[in-house]
Amino acid sequence: MASSANENRKQKFRLITAIFALVFSLAVPVIVLPLAVLTFAAVNDLPEYYAGASLISKGQGASVYLLERLGTEEQIIFPDMSGRIVGLFIPPFSVPLLMPVLLMPVAAAPVLWTAFLSACALGACLVLRKTFVLSNVSTLWLLAIMCLSGPLYESLRIGQLAPVLLLAFSLSILKMKQGRDISAGLWLSILLLKPQELLPIMLYLFGASKWKVIGATVVVGAVLALISTTLVGVDGWRHYFQLVGDVNLNTRYMQPELSATVRGQLLRLLGVDATGANLVSLIVLTLTSGFIVFCGKKLKGDLNGLLFIAVPLGLVTALHCHDYDLLLLAPSIVSLVRFEPAAKIPAPVTLLAVGAGGVFMVPIYVMIHYQYLLKGGAVNPGFIVLLIGSIALATFAWKQLKKTA
DSSP states (O other): OHHHHHHHHHHHHHHHHHHHHHHHHTHHHHHHHHHHHHTHHHHOSHHHHHHHHHHHHTTOGGGTTOHHHHHHHHHHHOGGGTTOOOOOOSOGGGGGGGGGGGGSOGGGHHHHHHHHHHHHHHHHHHHHHHHTTOOHHHHHHHHHHHHHBHHHHHHHHHTOSHHHHHHHHHHHHHHHHTTOHHHHHHHHGGGGGSHHHHHHHHHHHHHTTOHHHHHHHHHHHHHHHHHHHHHHHHHHHHHHHHHHHOHHHHHHHHOGGGSSSHHHHHTTSTTOOHHHHHHHHHHHHHHHHHHHHHHHHHTTTOHHHIIIIIHHHHHHTOSSOOGGGGGGGHHHHHHHHHOGGGGGSOHHHHHHHHHHGGGGBTTHHHHHIIIIITTTOSSOHHHHHHHHHHHHHHHHHHHHHTTTO
């Protein structure tokens, strides 16, 4: 009886602690959501999606990748932007996925878009709860950590697509765990919005011969490409490749030097130009891609291999991956917490990892990003943590998973 009463008290304490943690962390979205609306004209990325979809609806799809024409459309729709231009770098085959943004009235778009992204983030947490069978306490902690995460803060602040991608990826993981591969592939196809982040996932699945998942994603991609060609035409495709191939425009509008990637770090070093950084990054990406395919084959498609090896290594070596896109690591972190061998990791190592991860949590993330990186800091702390963490996690996962493969 006494033992049962003590356990009940412990459970209540854990629950109360988790509730307080969530209430405290909610201060971040409470601040950032109104901020996202108030600073919409100055920093938000929705205008690129909205103006691009608008041009297509007017039969001018071929000009969506012409910065001057896109910028003019952005000013017409959102005159408060006062000359600011947000370039559209989403590939043509993903453009059809943007068309639903036109359902939002322009006047209400800032509020509706921010609310939509918030709902996607919340939905992703609920999907992860179901996927990894989280308790109420664990779910509250997941929500609290998500609220404090720098990637979510940044994606909501500037209206980026990362929460949408996280929800789609989380749903694909759930479907793969349920053995519904075609459905998983359909959800994965939403990541075609940012194919460089879909690449490591597809490579791992390729190595594992997960043909149904791959096939469903490829079919959707092919259909989208056909639809896209009718919307933007051959000229639209040509303009896209000219845009992404222009190193000066690429670095000016996409700011890859801010990302926690190999390419991003190289661009911060003195004496390394964009061409050299791109070449070295491509070599590293190629080698990493081969390793990911190898792991997919040897680990027979184990989902933990995808989450612990392919996704972290794929993001840190991606040619373009901003901090907000690191939301895709959420399933990996949740799965690691539920991974039984992880409980045997020495406490000092765990504490060190948690402490290092603080660089991606508010307010530390905000200080690093705005007071250090944007002012020309030479070394990106986020890159160092992500690189070391990815290699360490991949090594640990390989040793553990190959025992049961």
